[in-house]
Amino acid sequence: MSDQFPSSVxxxxxxxxxxxxxxxxxxxxxxxxxxxxxDALNSFITVCDESALAQARAAxxxxxxxxxxxxxxVPYANKDIFCTSxxxxxxxxxxxxxxxxxxxxxxxxxxxxxxxxxxxxxxxDEFAMGSSNETSxxxxxxxxxxxxxxxxxxSGGSAAAVAASLAPIxxxxxxxxxxxxxxxxxxxxxxxPTYGRVSRYGMIAFASSLDQGGPMGRTAEDLALLMNVxxxxxxxxxxxxEMPDEDFGRLLNKPIENARIGVPSEYFGPDLDAExxxxxxxAIAEFEKLGATICEVSLPNSQLAIPAYYxxxxxxxxxxxSRYDGIRFGHQCENAVDLTDLYxxxxxxxxxxxxxxxxxxxxxxxxxxxxxxxxxxxQQIRRLIKQDFVNAFDDVDFLIGPTTxxxxxxxxxxxxxxxxxxxxxxxxxxxxxxGLPALSIPAGQVSGLPVGLQLIGNxxxxxxxxxxxxxxxxxSSWHLSHPSEIxxxxxx
Amino acid sequence: MSISDDEVRAMAKLAxxxxxxxxxxxxxxxxxxxxxxVGQMNDxxxxxVEPMAHPQDLVARLRPDRVTESDNRxxxxxxxxxxxxxxxxxxxxxx
Numbered sequence: 001m002s003d004q005f006p007s008s009v010x011x012x013x014x015x016x017x018x019x020x021x022x023x024x025x026x027x028x029x030x031x032x033x034x035x036x037x038x039d040a041l042n043s044f045i046t047v048c049d050e051s052a053l054a055q056a057r058a059a060x061x062x063x064x065x066x067x068x069x070x071x072x073x074v075p076y077a078n079k080d081i082f083c084t085s086x087x088x089x090x091x092x093x094x095x096x097x098x099x100x101x102x103x104x105x106x107x108x109x110x111x112x113x114x115x116x117x118x119x120x121x122x123x124x125d126e127f128a129m130g131s132s133n134e135t136s137x138x139x140x141x142x143x144x145x146x147x148x149x150x151x152x153x154x155s156g157g158s159a160a161a162v163a164a165s166l167a168p169i170x171x172x173x174x175x176x177x178x179x180x181x182x183x184x185x186x187x188x189x190x191x192x193p194t195y196g197r198v199s200r201y202g203m204i205a206f207a208s209s210l211d212q213g214g215p216m217g218r219t220a221e222d223l224a225l226l227m228n229v230x231x232x233x234x235x236x237x238x239x240x241x242e243m244p245d246e247d248f249g250r251l252l253n254k255p256i257e258n259a260r261i262g263v264p265s266e267y268f269g270p271d272l273d274a275e276x277x278x279x280x281x282x283a284i285a286e287f288e289k290l291g292a293t294i295c296e297v298s299l300p301n302s303q304l305a306i307p308a309y310y311x312x313x314x315x316x317x318x319x320x321x322s323r324y325d326g327i328r329f330g331h332q333c334e335n336a337v338d339l340t341d342l343y344x345x346x347x348x349x350x351x352x353x354x355x356x357x358x359x360x361x362x363x364x365x366x367x368x369x370x371x372x373x374x375x376x377x378x379q380q381i382r383r384l385i386k387q388d389f390v391n392a393f394d395d396v397d398f399l400i401g402p403t404t405x406x407x408x409x410x411x412x413x414x415x416x417x418x419x420x421x422x423x424x425x426x427x428x429x430x431x432x433x434x435g436l437p438a439l440s441i442p443a444g445q446v447s448g449l450p451v452g453l454q455l456i457g458n459x460x461x462x463x464x465x466x467x468x469x470x471x472x473x474x475x476s477s478w479h480l481s482h483p484s485e486i487x488x489x490x491x492x
Numbered sequence: 493m494s495i496s497d498d499e500v501r502a503m504a505k506l507a508x509x510x511x512x513x514x515x516x517x518x519x520x521x522x523x524x525x526x527x528x529x530v531g532q533m534n535d536x537x538x539x540x541v542e543p544m545a546h547p548q549d550l551v552a553r554l555r556p557d558r559v560t561e562s563d564n565r566x567x568x569x570x571x572x573x574x575x576x577x578x579x580x581x582x583x584x585x586x587x
Contacts, residue, residue, distance in 0.1 A: 360503045
């Protein structure tokens with residue numbers, strides 16, 4: 001972020017271990033940067049000056065005692081969807097404006113155990129429902145490349161914070177693209193792991209069969225380092241994968257000669273911006289030059305992913321959000337005349353428009369007489385979509401394509417018809433329906449705005465995907481581009 | 493597929509959401525747009541396709557039935573809007 005500190009987590013961690021600077025110095029530098037720049041960006045809902053410095057002092061002591069983990073003392077930004085027992089967890093909603101969780105999320109326990117320093121909780125679409133961060137109760141986050149544009153969503157605060165070097169790395173969650181799309185819009189790297197890799201315990205639920213936490217950072221190497229901290233079995237999450245821990249960085253700096261990469265023809269249709277298409281062709285040629293074999297594949301049911309996704313996600317959302325009753329926690333209305341009035345007004349006042357819209361659609365899809373036509377039908381299509389991927393992975397190891405059909409859009413441009421924004425998820429939702437891992441890395445710019453390249457892998461192939469992305473990044477420089485107006489003059 | 497004002501009122505009732513009468517037609521239009529979008533599903537024949545509820549075809553994991561949590565009532569009630577003597581306060585339900 002400046003001449004004083006390197007920008008990658010790998011280098012920051014090495015500098016801390018070698019005593020070149022302390023975690024307190026590093027943390028103060030980031031907190032200063034946040035205080036100088038976040039008024040313009042609004043990427044944080046809560047900044048944790050005091051607790052961050054306390055964690056940094058503890059990290060410095062652990063490093064001095066030789067008892068430190070790899071990322072001990074490295075600062076990070078935490079999406080405000082992960083419960084933290086000392087800091088308010090709002091999920092971007094008025095409903096949880098006063099909510100302080102009674103426990104830490106599984107992911108937060110792991111970050112704490114690793115000695116990492118939480119700089120603050122990042123802005124997001126309300127309950128992760130949105131693709132632009134515009135549905136946040138705390139106001140929209142601005143894209144650091146162009147403040148009039150959105151950073152993507154729902155993990156838009158995390159993406160903007162990393163892109164503007166207000167944090168070296170961040171957590172995010174991805175239900176239909178909420179890590180990959182903001183990573184693409186902000187010019188950073190983001191990984192949505194295989195469903196079940198990262199614990200959902202204490203991660204506020206939107207659509208439980210699709211939600212998955214993951215890392216957002218500058219490089220594939222940094223994503224691997226954070227995956228090593230946050231991934232792993234958690235018995236308190238009933239869908240957590242019971243698999244042995246693995247080193248997600250084990251395939252970094254390795255040749256990729258044997259990689260077979262498929263290009264789904266459906267992802268390069270008329271929906272895709274022509275300039276993005278041309279940039280991706282160049283990136284694909286680069287992978288070929290690095291030794292990968294490229295071939296065309298087909299995912300014939302791709303166009304059904306958005307319809308099936310929105311039925312399943314909204315049905316699960318309406319069910320999950322029924323817990324907000326205004327009684328046990330969360331917003332409560334004044335002067336309720338009876339219990340029904342208390343429920344109905346607390347929820348109406350606590351939820352924003354997009355959340356209410358989604359609850360209504362989800363309720364409709366699950367209601368008597370419509371279940372078969374909507375929810376069951378969507379689940380059947382979900383299987384067809386998964387089968388498309390299974391068939392493709394018979395022939396190739398990875399799929400490559402765009403993360404988004406266009407670059408970051410201007411704030412407010414979808415406000416008259418919310419459905420038009422749903423279409424920005426056309427290349428990302430299928431992965432969540434199937435439960436596969438996928439990542440987005442920067443692969444160029446159109447009119448000064450970042451373009452994301454998406455890699456999709458087979459189940460449990462994160463390490464290989466990160467190796468492939470690392471190979472590309474070692475031979476390109478898009479991931480090193482910084483937004484100029486925000487990043488000019490870092491701390492000295 | 494379009495949805496009527498009355499259907500919006502019925503869904504709002506089921507979902508326990510108070511909606512201003514003046515907002516009902518707006519929701520009806522927006523929800524109808526979403527249902528039009530998802531209506532594309534009907535273009536595909538899914539006869540004999542087994543519904544997929546979950547990304548992993550795994551059986552639910554079971555654990556031994558033993559006590560793992562202690563009483564955390566005070567901690568939990570710190571987030572409650574209204575409590576008294578360890579109880580959650582709600583409007584009177586029974587006359």
